[in-house]
Every structure is written in structure tokens, then in C-alpha cells.
Amino acid sequence: MKLTLNVWRQSGPNTPGKMVKYDLPNVNEDMSFLEMLDVLNETLIAKSEEPVTFEHDCREGICGSCGFMINGKAHGGFPKTTVCQLHMRHYKDGDEIFIEPWRATAFPIVKDLMVNRSAFDRIIQAGGFISVPTGSAVDGNAIPIPKSNADRAMDAAQCIGCGACVASCTNASASLFTSAKIAHLNLLPQGQPEKLDRALKMVTVMNEEKFGSCTNLQECEATCPKGISIENIAIMNRHFVEASFMQRPAMSEGGAG
Amino acid sequence: MTLNSRIPTGPIEKAWESTKFNMKLVNPANKRKYHVIVVGTGLAGGACAASLGELGYNVTAFCFQDSPRRAHSIAAQGGINAAKNYRNDGDSIYRLFYDTLKGGDFRAREHNVYRLAQVSVNIIDQCVAQGVPFAREYGGTLANRSFGGAQVSRTFYARGQTGQQLLIGAYQALERQVASGQVKMLTRSEMVDLIVIDGKARGIVTRNLVTGKMDIHIADAVVMGTGGYGNVFYLSTNAKGSNVTASWRAYKRGALFANPCFTQIHPTCIPVSGEYQSKLTLMSESLRNDGRIWAPKQLGDKRSADQIPEGDRDYYLERMYPSFGNLAPRDISSRAAKRVCDEGRGVGETGLGVYLDFRDSIQRLGENTIRERYGNLFEIYERITGENPYKSPMRIFPAVHYTMGGLWVDYHLMSTIPGLFVLGEANFSDHGANRLGASALMQGLADGYFVAPYTITNYLADTKLEKVSADHIEAKGALENAEGITKRLLNAKGKKTVTQFHRELGKTIWDYCGMSRDEAGLKHAIGKVQELKEEFWKNVTVPGSGSDLNQQLENAGRVADFLELGELMCIDALDRNESCGGHFREEYQTSDGEAQRDDEKYSYVAAWEYKGEGAAPALNKEPLTFEYVKPAQRSYK
Numbered sequence: 001m002k003l004t005l006n007v008w009r010q011s012g013p014n015t016p017g018k019m020v021k022y023d024l025p026n027v028n029e030d031m032s033f034l035e036m037l038d039v040l041n042e043t044l045i046a047k048s049e050e051p052v053t054f055e056h057d058c059r060e061g062i063c064g065s066c067g068f069m070i071n072g073k074a075h076g077g078f079p080k081t082t083v084c085q086l087h088m089r090h091y092k093d094g095d096e097i098f099i100e101p102w103r104a105t106a107f108p109i110v111k112d113l114m115v116n117r118s119a120f121d122r123i124i125q126a127g128g129f130i131s132v133p134t135g136s137a138v139d140g141n142a143i144p145i146p147k148s149n150a151d152r153a154m155d156a157a158q159c160i161g162c163g164a165c166v167a168s169c170t171n172a173s174a175s176l177f178t179s180a181k182i183a184h185l186n187l188l189p190q191g192q193p194e195k196l197d198r199a200l201k202m203v204t205v206m207n208e209e210k211f212g213s214c215t216n217l218q219e220c221e222a223t224c225p226k227g228i229s230i231e232n233i234a235i236m237n238r239h240f241v242e243a244s245f246m247q248r249p250a251m252s253e254g255g256a257g
Numbered sequence: 258m259t260l261n262s263r264i265p266t267g268p269i270e271k272a273w274e275s276t277k278f279n280m281k282l283v284n285p286a287n288k289r290k291y292h293v294i295v296v297g298t299g300l301a302g303g304a305c306a307a308s309l310g311e312l313g314y315n316v317t318a319f320c321f322q323d324s325p326r327r328a329h330s331i332a333a334q335g336g337i338n339a340a341k342n343y344r345n346d347g348d349s350i351y352r353l354f355y356d357t358l359k360g361g362d363f364r365a366r367e368h369n370v371y372r373l374a375q376v377s378v379n380i381i382d383q384c385v386a387q388g389v390p391f392a393r394e395y396g397g398t399l400a401n402r403s404f405g406g407a408q409v410s411r412t413f414y415a416r417g418q419t420g421q422q423l424l425i426g427a428y429q430a431l432e433r434q435v436a437s438g439q440v441k442m443l444t445r446s447e448m449v450d451l452i453v454i455d456g457k458a459r460g461i462v463t464r465n466l467v468t469g470k471m472d473i474h475i476a477d478a479v480v481m482g483t484g485g486y487g488n489v490f491y492l493s494t495n496a497k498g499s500n501v502t503a504s505w506r507a508y509k510r511g512a513l514f515a516n517p518c519f520t521q522i523h524p525t526c527i528p529v530s531g532e533y534q535s536k537l538t539l540m541s542e543s544l545r546n547d548g549r550i551w552a553p554k555q556l557g558d559k560r561s562a563d564q565i566p567e568g569d570r571d572y573y574l575e576r577m578y579p580s581f582g583n584l585a586p587r588d589i590s591s592r593a594a595k596r597v598c599d600e601g602r603g604v605g606e607t608g609l610g611v612y613l614d615f616r617d618s619i620q621r622l623g624e625n626t627i628r629e630r631y632g633n634l635f636e637i638y639e640r641i642t643g644e645n646p647y648k649s650p651m652r653i654f655p656a657v658h659y660t661m662g663g664l665w666v667d668y669h670l671m672s673t674i675p676g677l678f679v680l681g682e683a684n685f686s687d688h689g690a691n692r693l694g695a696s697a698l699m700q701g702l703a704d705g706y707f708v709a710p711y712t713i714t715n716y717l718a719d720t721k722l723e724k725v726s727a728d729h730i731e732a733k734g735a736l737e738n739a740e741g742i743t744k745r746l747l748n749a750k751g752k753k754t755v756t757q758f759h760r761e762l763g764k765t766i767w768d769y770c771g772m773s774r775d776e777a778g779l780k781h782a783i784g785k786v787q788e789l790k791e792e793f794w795k796n797v798t799v800p801g802s803g804s805d806l807n808q809q810l811e812n813a814g815r816v817a818d819f820l821e822l823g824e825l826m827c828i829d830a831l832d833r834n835e836s837c838g839g840h841f842r843e844e845y846q847t848s849d850g851e852a853q854r855d856d857e858k859y860s861y862v863a864a865w866e867y868k869g870e871g872a873a874p875a876l877n878k879e880p881l882t883f884e885y886v887k888p889a890q891r892s893y894k
């Protein structure tokens with residue numbers, strides 16, 4: 001099939017960008033969207049033009065590297081699909097497609113379709129972990145976990161950190177991402193000791209990182225390639241409120257001798 | 258060069274314990290005075306960097322992705338082995354040791370494998386404590402599934418996303434150390450050279466992938482957990498960015514490269530569909546717990562699967578290997594699929610495929626149970642092929658998946674360059690000539706959490722390290738070398754793209770150094786790869802500049818190294834006049850077509866030494882001795 005692409009080109013974070021039009025005459029329906037861009041890039045290189053920069057790695061929908069807006073929808077808007085898993089059979093001959101990077105103040109553009117998502121790492125640094133140094137664990141079966149809790153934790157833990165939730169939200173809120181981690185850990189017995197501290201700190205850093213606030217529009221859940229539920233946001237809010245009332249800083253270690 | 262593998266003496270059950278006891282320690286207050294570089298933050302590197310940080314070392318870690326959470330380990334699907342024996346089905350440390358050694362066709366070191374089996378149990382405990390949501394039984398205990406090459410159920414899993422969950426666990430532990438200031442994490446940074454001073458690894462040169470700037474980093478020890486080199490084949494199940502560059506450049510600085518021809522072809526992957534194809538997708542081995550593999554009995558049977566009656570189907574693995582059936586090890590299952598297709602019984606448009614059929618288990622267990630076990634894998638399959646595997650069987654074909662070869666390391670996981678430690682898939686250590694499923698995650702985490710933190714401490718405590726600075730002539734030399742490679746790539750200004758070269762290389766290696774090899778083919782391939790390499794440096798085109806984000810340039814550097822590695826793989830395969838595990842030489846097979854080892858002549862690790870541009874590499878042999886398990890013809894019949 002024949003496609004017309006309009007791709008956002010921007011050489012660096014501080015240079016202006018613009019949409020550039022490309023005709024692609026020979027697209028096969030079994031190609032993935034990224035393979036289609038590979039073909040575009042090979043033709044650009046052959047013409048001594050700069051190929052389009054986009055992020056990708058596993059191409060199996062699990063590493064979370066890829067992602068951009070296709071016709072205004074994160075990852076193209078197909079249910080539970082990242083762009084690397086999106087196949088061209090969903091498009092038809094003659095289609096015109098618009099491709100743009102994630103747009104969010106917290107995700108500055110690096111180049112073309114690539115953005116800087118390091119704010120997500122900093123949210124995790126704030127408390128998205130269980131403090132258990134190597135070697136200090138008890139036997140795995142010493143902590144029985146009801147299957148339903150383990151399943152719910154797993155549902156939340158599936159987040160791939162791609163950023164589609166932020167990009168699809170009009171407020172550019174990172175609530176789905178942050179809450180998925182809080183819920184994953186706070187639903188498990190291992191996560192209890194740091195539960196309130198975690199909610200407090202992660203939400204605080206999320207707000208500091210220039211993400212917008214959640215106004216319950218639910219776009220995030222609809223576009224999440226892993227189908228992460230906004231139920232997690234409710235859990236986050238509950239634990240955050242609880243923490244705001246209850247949480248006191250731990251005493252630092254002391255003692256004589 | 259004499260290879261000292263530092264294998265401990267005494268009974269194997271006590272070997273690791275007594276090695277740890279005899280190691281030197283660094284007192285807590287002194288740890289922060291040591292600077293350790295960890296290159297790669299996948300399972301192996303990430304686990305190691307976090308653990309070193311917890312111990313109090315001053316750590317700098319690097320990865321080329323935008324976050325450590327994206328390392329290739331994230332894609333592992335099926336599970337991780339551990340000798341917990343929670344199923345009461347006869348598992349033990351000794352059995353995991355035995356299975357792994359046998360699975361590797363007796364080309365691995367007994368002591369390493371034994372230690373791996375021992376620490377496997379700690380890994381599960383550690384990961385559970387971190388909050389890894391492993392699958393559970395209704396009673397709340399951990400669930401298990403079976404994997405190839407074993408008759409016990411010892412594989413722990415988190416749906417079809419085990420690698421993701423384990424990596425997220427290690428990543429979170431790592432980010433905790435970043436938050437505490439103990440680890441400095443530099444993302445989008447690629448190691449492009451190793452700095453060796455007075456014979457010891459003392460740092461690395463990196464290229465900042467955003468700005469293009471090259472930097473020198475000095476340290477007291479360097480750890481590499483930079484992954485495998487399966488992408489030498491161009492098409493593989495590895496992530497697109499996986500590469501050999503860190504290992505290769507260390508090889509050129511004196512680290513030996515062991516068993517490069519030992520690569521794993523995974524039997525169950527989605528078949529190639531067209532020329533534009535950029536990678537292959539694995540369908541986890543765990544599917545073979547409930548899926549049955551078959552091909553039509555008749556040559557060129559063009560009926561659709563549901564039209565082929567039971568009597569016209571050949572469940573060839575069940576027929577040939579009745580005691581392991583569909584769970585025969587990977588090398589054996591892949592070769593069997595290749596033979597079926599070579600005979601003309603393959604299915605699908607290309608004839609390069611066999612069926613993986615869930616009809617019977619859906620009838621037995623119901624669609625819901627199958628969905629719960631493998632739902633996400635079925636989704637991936639449907640998304641890629643447009644076919645519904647609940648209704649018609651999957652079509653699968655073998656694809657390159659894992660590399661058993663890698664940088665040579667001793668029992669302490671140290672390479673032949675003192676101070677350079679190599680972990681995870683990047684080293685050659687534990688899987689011999691064939692890796693069993695669910696053992697790579699185990700090995701990466703064993704190395705990173707439970708082995709390297711001890712052996713690195715011992716090295717630091719035991720070694721006199723002079724103070725060196727970034728102005729050292731060797732450091733500057735490494736920087737110039739790396740800058741020189743970039744310049745040459747940009748200045749070639751030829752006509753062919755990097756991908757075109759990579760595809761050609763991949764096809765050559767797949768055709769002649771893939772599932773089966775022979776002398777004439779390997780000799781041909783060596784010539785071809787040499788020609789391709791020569792053409793590459795004259796005729797490659799890399800657009801853009803070196804002082805900017807340039808993905809083509811990144812890829813060009815990696816392909817340049819793959820071209821050299823490809824030749825070494827063929828040299829190694831040609832030298833090994835026997836068949837073992839994934840290395841199948843047509844000339845050496847038993848009367849029923851199984852791999853025929855030659856223990857008398859080839860019971861050794863082939864460790865190759867770089868001798869300079871254009872010179873033939875030198876072969877060093879580490880003899881393998883077996884005190885506990887007597888090598889026998891591997892049988893899964």
C-alpha cells in the first residue's frame with residue numbers, strides 16, 4: 001500500500017521543530033509500524049538525508065522504549081498495543097498518517113520523536129522499591145500471599161514505563177504510572193513497612209517533576225498498552241491521604257556503646 | 258597464555274562456602290574509597306551495581322538505553338529456575354547441577370555450575386522480598402512450571418513476563434542506591450573502549466549518545482554485564498540494541514573470548530514473514546508444557562491444520578524423545594524442526610515452520626486456564642501474525658536466541674585482564690554448549706547478587722592499586738582509539754547502509770554457522786565475512802555527525818564489531834571437530850543423527866586471544882575435568 005507520512009522533525013531540545021511530509025510507496029501489511037519507519041529511514045539515508053530518530057529496543061511491547069503519537073493517539077490508539085506491536089494491516093492504501101513525539105513539559109524532546117523520560121526514574125527513586133539489601137531475605141514461601149493479591153499486584157506491576165499515560169492526558173499527569181508502582185508494592189505484605197512513606201514521597205516527587213494533576217479523565221487507562229487500571233490511582237490517593245495524616249519521619253539511629 | 262581458572266579444591270558441595278571464607282574483606286569504612294564501574298544494568302549488571310552500592314562501594318553504572326529498566330532482560334518471558342524442591346518432586350541442588358551440566362553437553366565447568374545451583378535458592382528469596390509478584394497457588398505459596406531438559410517442576414514465573422518483573426526488582430534496588438547517592442547512574446552512555454593500565458582494568462571510555470561526547474572514567478575495577486551477541490545474526494529474538502561492542506573492545510585489550518561458536522537457536526519463534534523483517538519474536542518455551550509440536554506426515558501437505566486428521570500428523574518430538582517429549586532441550590528440538598522442514602514437511606507459505614498446537618490442552622483444561630497461563634503470549638502471537646492461536650495452532654520456527662559463548666572468566670568471574678569482571682550472558686561460564694530454559698535469568702542474578710559482590714571485594718582487598726588519573730597515557734590512548742573509529746565510520750561516505758551490511762553478515766552466519774555447520778561451509782563463510790568487512794570500511798554510509806545524537810553511527814560501530822566477531826565464530830566452529838549442544842557439525846553425528854562429542858580431543862573451553870589487526874587469533878585451551886558427573890552420550894529418549 002501507499003502511505004503519506006507527516007513526521008515531526010526537530011534536531012535538538014532547543015531548536016524549533018516542524019512536520020515534514022514523506023511519501024512511502026511500498027508498505028507491506030505484515031510490517032510493524034517501526035519496520036515501516038525503518039524502510040523510510042533506509043530511503044532517507046540513500047538520499048543522504050538524516051533518518052528519523054525514534055526510540056525502540058525489544059520490539060515486543062515490553063521494554064517501553066518506543067512510543068509516539070499517531071494521528072493524535074498515543075501508540076496509535078489500538079487496545080493494549082505499543083507502536084512496535086502495531087502492524088500496518090490496520091491501515092489502508094492512501095492513508096495519511098501524522099506522527100508526533102509525546103508532548104509534556106516533564107518529557108522534553110531530545111530529537112525528532114525521542115523524548116527524555118528520566119522523570120519516571122526519579123519518581124521510582126523517591127520510594128518505588130522495597131528496602132531489602134541483597135542477602136537479607138527470608139525463604140520465599142515464608143511469606144504466603146493470597147493468589148488474588150499477588151494477581152492484583154502483578155496487574156499493576158506490568159507497567160512498562162513508556163509514558164503513553166502522560167502523553168494521552170490533557171493535564172500530562174503521571175498518576176497512572178506513579179500509582180501503578182505504589183499499588184504493586186503496597187498491595188503486597190513485603191511492601192507494608194514502607195507503605196505510607198512510599199505514597200507520600202512518590203507523590204511529592206511526581207508533583208515536583210512538572211507533571212499535571214489528575215482530573216479523572218481516564219484517557220490514561222484507555223491508552224495504556226498494558227491495560228493498567230485507574231483503580232490504582234484510587235489506591236494511591238487513599239494511601240497518600242492516610243500518609244499525610246499519619247506519617248511521621250522515623251527516628252534516626254542512635255544508641256550508646 | 259596459561260589460563261588459571263582458580264577452581265577451588267575439596268568437595269564440590271563446600272567449594273563456594275570455603276572460597277568465600279578464604280576471601281579477603283574490605284572494612285566498611287574503607288569501601289567508599291573504592292570506585293567500581295559497572296557497565297550494563299540488565300539483570301546481571303543491575304543486580305551487581307545495586308549490591309555493591311548496598312555494601313558501600315562508590316559505584317558508577319552505565320547503560321545505553323534511557324533507563325536501566327529497559328535492558329534486554331526485560332523481554333524474558335518464561336521463568337527462572339531454582340532448586341527449591343517446593344513441589345516435592347525429587348529436585349535438589351545436585352539435580353539442577355546435573356541437569357545443567359548435561360544440558361550443556363558437558364562443556365561447562367563443574368564447580369561453576371554447582372555454585373549456580375546452590376545460590377539459585379537465594380535468588381528466589383531475594384526477589385520475593387523485593388516484591389517480585391511471582392505466580393502463586395491458591396494457598397498463597399509460590400507456583401512452578403516445567404521447562405525443557407528437566408523432569409521436575411522448578412521454574413518460577415510471573416505470567417509470561419518473568420524477565421520484566423525480575424528486572425524491575427533489580428532496577429528498583431538500583432534506583433534506591435541512586436537515591437542514596439551510592440550509585441551514580443549514567444544512561445544513554447555506551448562503553449566504547451576499556452582502559453588497561455599496568456595490566457589491570459582501570460576504567461572505560463564512553464560515548465554520550467545524546468551529545469556525542471567521549472569521556473574517560475577511571476576506577477579500581479570494571480564490571481561488565483553487557484549481554485549476549487545474538488544480533489550478529491541480524492535476525493534474532495534479542496532486543497535491537499543488544500550488541501557485542503563492550504565485550505569485543507575488551508577482547509581487543511586482552512580479554513580472551515571463549516567458545517564464540519556456542520550459540521543457541523530457540524525452537525519456538527514466530528517464523529520470518531518478509532524481507533523488511535527487523536527482528537524475530539520468541540514464543541516462550543513454557544508453551545511446550547501444554548502445546549504439542551507436530552508437522553504433517555506427508556511431504557508438501559497443503560491442507561490447513563484443522564483439515565489434517567490425527568493419523569496424518571507427526572508429533573515428532575513425542576515420537577523421537579518419548580521420555581521428554583515436547584520438553585526436549587532446545588538444541589535437540591530446533592534440529593528436529595529443521596530436519597522436518599528440510600524434508601519438505603514444513604508448514605506455512607515459506608515451508609519454514611511447524612505447528613505448536615493447544616487443541617488438546619484447551620479440550621482438557623478449558624480456554625480460560627490456557628489464557629491465564631499464556632494469555633499475553635497468545636496476544637503477541639495474534640498481533641504479529643493476525644491469526645488466533647486459540648482456534649488454529651501456532652506456526653513456529655527456530656531462531657537465534659542466546660549466546661553461551663562470551664568473555665572467558667575464572668571461578669571468580671574475572672576475565673584474563675585482572676580487575677575486569679564479566680557477568681551474565683556476556684561471560685561464557687555456566688551453560689556449556691547449550692543452555693537450558695529459565696537458566697539465563699538464574700545465572701545473571703546469581704552472578705550479580707551473590708557471586709560478584711564477594712569476588713570483587715576479594716580482588717580489591719588483595720590487589721595493590723596505584724593511583725591513576727584520566728591524564729594517563731593509556732586512558733588518552735583509549736579515548737583516541739574510540740574517536741578514531743567514529744571518524745573512520747563517518748568518513749567512509751560510501752553507498753551501502755549499515756543495515757544492508759548487517760543483513761548480509763547475518764545471512765552468512767545463519768547459513769554457515771547456524772543450526773548446522775560443516776567444514777566447507779565454514780571456510781566459505783570466513784572468506785565471505787572477511788570480504789564484507791573490507792567492503793564495510795570502504796563503502797558504508799553513515800549520515801550526520803559524531804557530535805550529536807546519531808543512531809546510525811551507534812549502529813555502525815556495533816556492526817563493525819559484529820563483522821569481526823562473525824569471523825571468530827566461524828574460526829571457532831571450524832576448529833571444534835565434534836558436535837556438542839548447539840554446535841552441530843554435519844560431519845560428526847551418531848547413526849541416529851544426534852550430536853557426537855569427542856571428549857578425548859575436545860573436552861576443553863576454547864579461549865581465543867586477540868593478536869592484532871589482520872593476525873590470526875591464538876587458541877588457548879582450558880581443559881575440562883569431570884569428577885562428579887561422568888560425561889555420557891546425552892539422551893532424552
Ligand SMILES: Cc1cc2nc3c(=O)[nH]c(=O)nc-3n(C[C@H](O)[C@H](O)[C@H](O)COP(=O)(O)OP(=O)(O)OC[C@H]3O[C@@H](n4cnc5c(N)ncnc54)[C@H](O)[C@@H]3O)c2cc1C
Binds near residue numbers: 496698
Ligand atoms: C525473548 C527472550 C526471552 C527470554 N526468556 C528467558 C526466560 O524465560 N528465562 C531465562 O532464564 N532466560 C531467558 N532469556 C535469556 C535472558 O533474558 C538473557 O540471557 C538475560 O536477560 C541477559 O541478561 P544480562 O544482564 O546478561 O544482559 P542484558 O539484559 O542484555 O543487559 C545488557 C546491559 O548492558 C548494557 N550495555 C550493552 N552494551 C553496552 C555498552 N557498550 N555500553 C554501555 N552499556 C551497554 C545495556 O544497556 C543493558 O543495560 C530470554 C531471552 C530472550 C531474547
